[in-house]
Amino acid sequence: MKTMPKLAVWKFTSCDGCQLSLLDCEDELLLLAGQIDIAYFMEASSRQVDGPYDLSIVEGSITTADEAERIQKIRQQSHTLITIGACASSGGIQALRNFADVTEFTSLVYAHPEYIATLKTSSAISDHIRVDFVLQGCPINKAQLLEVISAYLNQRKPQIPAHSVCMECKLKGNICVMVAHGTPCMGPVTHAGCGAICPSYNRGCYGCYGPKENPNTASLSHWWQTELGSDNATLLENFRNMNAAAPAFATQSLTFIEKNHEEK
Amino acid sequence: MKVQNATSYILLSDKLNSLIHSLQQAGYQVIGPVIVDQTIIYDHINSADDLPQGWTDEQDKGRYRLKRRQDSAYFGFNVGPNSWKKYLQLPRRQVWNAQKTADGIHIEPVNSAITPLAFLGIRSCELHAIAIQDRVFLSGEYHNEDYKQRRQSIFTVAVNCTQAAATCFCTSMNTGPAVSLPCDLEITEIINDNEHYFLLRCGSEKGELILQQLPVTPATSEHHQQQKAAISQAEEQMSAGPRMFDSSDLQALLYRNYESPLWSDIAERCLSCANCTLVCPTCFCSSVEDTTDLSGDHAERWEQWDSCFTADFSYIHGGSVRPDTRSRYRQWMTHKLATWHEQFNTSGCVGCGRCVAWCPVGIDITEEVIRFQKADSS
Numbered sequence: 001m002k003t004m005p006k007l008a009v010w011k012f013t014s015c016d017g018c019q020l021s022l023l024d025c026e027d028e029l030l031l032l033a034g035q036i037d038i039a040y041f042m043e044a045s046s047r048q049v050d051g052p053y054d055l056s057i058v059e060g061s062i063t064t065a066d067e068a069e070r071i072q073k074i075r076q077q078s079h080t081l082i083t084i085g086a087c088a089s090s091g092g093i094q095a096l097r098n099f100a101d102v103t104e105f106t107s108l109v110y111a112h113p114e115y116i117a118t119l120k121t122s123s124a125i126s127d128h129i130r131v132d133f134v135l136q137g138c139p140i141n142k143a144q145l146l147e148v149i150s151a152y153l154n155q156r157k158p159q160i161p162a163h164s165v166c167m168e169c170k171l172k173g174n175i176c177v178m179v180a181h182g183t184p185c186m187g188p189v190t191h192a193g194c195g196a197i198c199p200s201y202n203r204g205c206y207g208c209y210g211p212k213e214n215p216n217t218a219s220l221s222h223w224w225q226t227e228l229g230s231d232n233a234t235l236l237e238n239f240r241n242m243n244a245a246a247p248a249f250a251t252q253s254l255t256f257i258e259k260n261h262e263e264k
Numbered sequence: 265m266k267v268q269n270a271t272s273y274i275l276l277s278d279k280l281n282s283l284i285h286s287l288q289q290a291g292y293q294v295i296g297p298v299i300v301d302q303t304i305i306y307d308h309i310n311s312a313d314d315l316p317q318g319w320t321d322e323q324d325k326g327r328y329r330l331k332r333r334q335d336s337a338y339f340g341f342n343v344g345p346n347s348w349k350k351y352l353q354l355p356r357r358q359v360w361n362a363q364k365t366a367d368g369i370h371i372e373p374v375n376s377a378i379t380p381l382a383f384l385g386i387r388s389c390e391l392h393a394i395a396i397q398d399r400v401f402l403s404g405e406y407h408n409e410d411y412k413q414r415r416q417s418i419f420t421v422a423v424n425c426t427q428a429a430a431t432c433f434c435t436s437m438n439t440g441p442a443v444s445l446p447c448d449l450e451i452t453e454i455i456n457d458n459e460h461y462f463l464l465r466c467g468s469e470k471g472e473l474i475l476q477q478l479p480v481t482p483a484t485s486e487h488h489q490q491q492k493a494a495i496s497q498a499e500e501q502m503s504a505g506p507r508m509f510d511s512s513d514l515q516a517l518l519y520r521n522y523e524s525p526l527w528s529d530i531a532e533r534c535l536s537c538a539n540c541t542l543v544c545p546t547c548f549c550s551s552v553e554d555t556t557d558l559s560g561d562h563a564e565r566w567e568q569w570d571s572c573f574t575a576d577f578s579y580i581h582g583g584s585v586r587p588d589t590r591s592r593y594r595q596w597m598t599h600k601l602a603t604w605h606e607q608f609n610t611s612g613c614v615g616c617g618r619c620v621a622w623c624p625v626g627i628d629i630t631e632e633v634i635r636f637q638k639a640d641s642s
Binding site for chain 2: 028031032034035146147149150151153154156159161162163164166167170171173175176178179180181182185187188189202213214215216218219220222223227
């Protein structure tokens with residue numbers, strides 16, 4: 001009998017939704033358990049097998065000094081390491097703190113802010129360690145996660161295209177909500193993977209999969225403003241959500257802050 | 265009645281169902297224009313009731329809207345985001361299945377059953393687009409068998425355009441608005457003060473067989489006059505519009521301007537989102553994806569539409585050949601209008617205007633051509 005590779009699933013600052021995508025696999029979960037030894041996955045089982053691990057899946061962002069240290073140890077114990085979700089790939093919704101003063105936040109939220117030890121920023125896992133593959137999405141698509149694991153097990157390239165959501169719309173036969181309805185849509189700058197869920201229901205994409213490769217956020221923003229009548233606040237909301245700290249979205253959102261200042 | 269080739273006949277508009285039913289009787293699934301999500305697309309139709317009667321489309325750069333017409337025309341619109349390509353070169357199809365067994369790997373091709381389709385309402389520019397795809401998929405040494413079988417089984421009912429959308433420029437590309445390539449049946453819809461009828465002409469034996477079953481009467485010279493005037497109207501609308509340009513020298517123009525600063529200017533606006541290529545009726549690029557299941561015992565190969573606007577498309581060992589938008593747009597436009605001639609002995613553009621309307625930020629290939637022409641001559 002061949003020895004099965006050892007899998008570990010790690011959580012950092014996150015909502016657990018992406019780990020749930022793995023549990024949500026249901027039908028494939030048994031098949032997966034037959035191909036890989038699920039050695040550490042606290043969300044699923046209290047069984048904890050010590051490292052090293054062949055494959056580590058990391059969810060969440062780095063928001064504390066302890067997390068910054070822990071991710072180093074995980075890297076040292078992992079042969080291959082992939083990150084899943086918007087938190088791990090760009091800092092997540094909690095990276096909104098990167099644009100503000102976190103001390104002010106804690107003083108407003110907690111009765112005893114002196115007990116809160118947190119970093120000024122929420123950062124992507126790849127800002128701290130070398131990452132072998134980044135799977136974007138908030139939450140990730142479970143079929144894509146299985147594809148990545150399957151590619152790892154079979155030593156091949158994962159079929160996870162970095163192109164726009166528009167490609168998914170066109171392959172599905174969706175009507176473009178921007179052109180036909182005048183609905184602002186983030187699809188042209190957003191990474192594919194969700195299967196174009198929102199445009200399939202006649203809503204604009206809100207960019208939960210983060211930037212696609214080579215995104216032209218400035219041109220899309222310009223069209224929203226000049227042709228679709230979007231204001232700065234709408235644009236800011238769309239670029240500052242779960243992928244706010246992804247470099248392409250962060251840079252673009254700062255231009256709206258500057259414009260707001262100019263207008264005032 | 266016994267019909268003759270090259271003679272035109274009149275079918276009254278309230279008898280349009282006879283055409284659809286005859287095609288169905290002949291074993292075709294009829295595909296035609298229908299309204300979905302406030303847009304005219306191509307889909308299955310059962311009767312004339314499914315057609316977008318009394319509707320038209322208002323199109324501009326990055327904009328498409330449906331509007332009510334004053335009359336009850338069935339084909340009183342131009343082209344939408346769909347092209348017939350989706351029925352001939354499928355957006356996504358499985359090529360093969362592979363299974364690992366004790367005595368090796370077995371590959372089984374996937375051959376899906378092909379239903380003969382009748383395309384009702386194909387425009388002249390679209391006939392030209394299919395002819396271009398024929399050269400890509402059916403000429404030369406390597407054929408696409410799937411395309412070939414689908415292509416062989418279609419029946420074409422072409423419609424002469426009697427109006428042009430603002431985005432249409434077939435007159436610049438010499439592909440319309442009058443039907444100028446063979447089809448099985450050619451129709452022109454005429455509406456005047458007291459009549460609403462279709463002028464029909466068959467262009468093949470298959471077409472003749474269908475035409476014979478229809479309640480038609482021979483056309484008179486007056487009917488032909490009305491047809492001529494209706495098509496002229498579309499021509500005039502395009503001639504008077506901003507998208508008229510001389511397409512005779514585009515190859516040399518684009519080769520001379522390979523390093524033009526205009527490419528960078530376009531790249532500032534282009535989203536590299538691939539919409540233009542996916543709505544284009546001639547863009548033929550696809551990629552094949554091989555995947556395995558978790559066990560590794562089963563593998564599949566899928567073919568799907570791809571685009572020169574993605575990084576993966578030009579990825580070779582070491583990286584993407586065209587990492588930036590400037591080089592991707594230049595590749596697309598230069599291929600479409602120039603190198604296509606060398607490769608396939610035709611332009612790759614039919615002037616349908618889909619890439620103009622369906623670009624989310626309204627980049628207009630005709631406007632860009634004219635800018636190159638102006639910059640080149642100054």
